[in-house]
Amino acid sequence: MSTSSTSILGTYTKTITVVALVLFLLVFSFSGLRRDIWLELYEFFLWLETTPFGLIGKTWGAVFAVVEAFHLLSMALLGGAVIVSDARLLGWVFTDIPVQEIQDKAHRVFVMGLIVVLATGVFMACGVAGKLYWLPVFWYKMLALATGIFFVFFIRKPMLKGDIDKINPTVVKLVAISSMLVWMTVAATGRWIGFAGS
Amino acid sequence: MTDKNTNSEKMDDVQMAAVAISATIIIFFVIYWSIQIQSVRDLLEMAYG
Numbered sequence: 001m002s003t004s005s006t007s008i009l010g011t012y013t014k015t016i017t018v019v020a021l022v023l024f025l026l027v028f029s030f031s032g033l034r035r036d037i038w039l040e041l042y043e044f045f046l047w048l049e050t051t052p053f054g055l056i057g058k059t060w061g062a063v064f065a066v067v068e069a070f071h072l073l074s075m076a077l078l079g080g081a082v083i084v085s086d087a088r089l090l091g092w093v094f095t096d097i098p099v100q101e102i103q104d105k106a107h108r109v110f111v112m113g114l115i116v117v118l119a120t121g122v123f124m125a126c127g128v129a130g131k132l133y134w135l136p137v138f139w140y141k142m143l144a145l146a147t148g149i150f151f152v153f154f155i156r157k158p159m160l161k162g163d164i165d166k167i168n169p170t171v172v173k174l175v176a177i178s179s180m181l182v183w184m185t186v187a188a189t190g191r192w193i194g195f196a197g198s
Numbered sequence: 199m200t201d202k203n204t205n206s207e208k209m210d211d212v213q214m215a216a217v218a219i220s221a222t223i224i225i226f227f228v229i230y231w232s233i234q235i236q237s238v239r240d241l242l243e244m245a246y247g
Contacts (some may be wrong), residue, residue: 014215
């Protein structure tokens, strides 16, 4: 005995959330609020450099380099998981292995890679926070990373947990392509940070 | 009509959300990287003519 309005919201919760988030991001991007928040964050970024992570990262270049090595290796792990699972959804590779099996195993690898990427990424960001703050590409990377994480755990994983044969094949392919694009953007903007600024 | 057929024809909530976010990602990707490529082309043109 649910009303029609609650049933519409209940049935399309994810769609409404996605559309609302996209609209919010658009409004946020073109409003003064983005600049105000960015200015407010400056003190926080300066503080990050004074934390133990920031001090270690700035003082011992070797530690930073080793952590960066783990960051890149885990990024490769994450990227590999993304490529394997998405290429399988597109029917490019491992077509003799069931889709669900590839998705489940690749997702476990993805989660491991993501945890290490985030942990090492926070450490590295503390060491160069003052530089990152001024780099537009850093903020685009954060946007892409947040979108990628949201996309995987809110859309991709729930959509693929059931019988994939029941999903519209065009939607499956669209999800696979956009997944590769968003993680490629995360990787490319991440490497760009290394070459940007001084 | 079987259950399987109805599901494949009618998109549910998560599939509609997937289409919305995928379209957003693809549009953003095309715009963002087009701007970056154009800025590199402009820089190269300024440097080498």
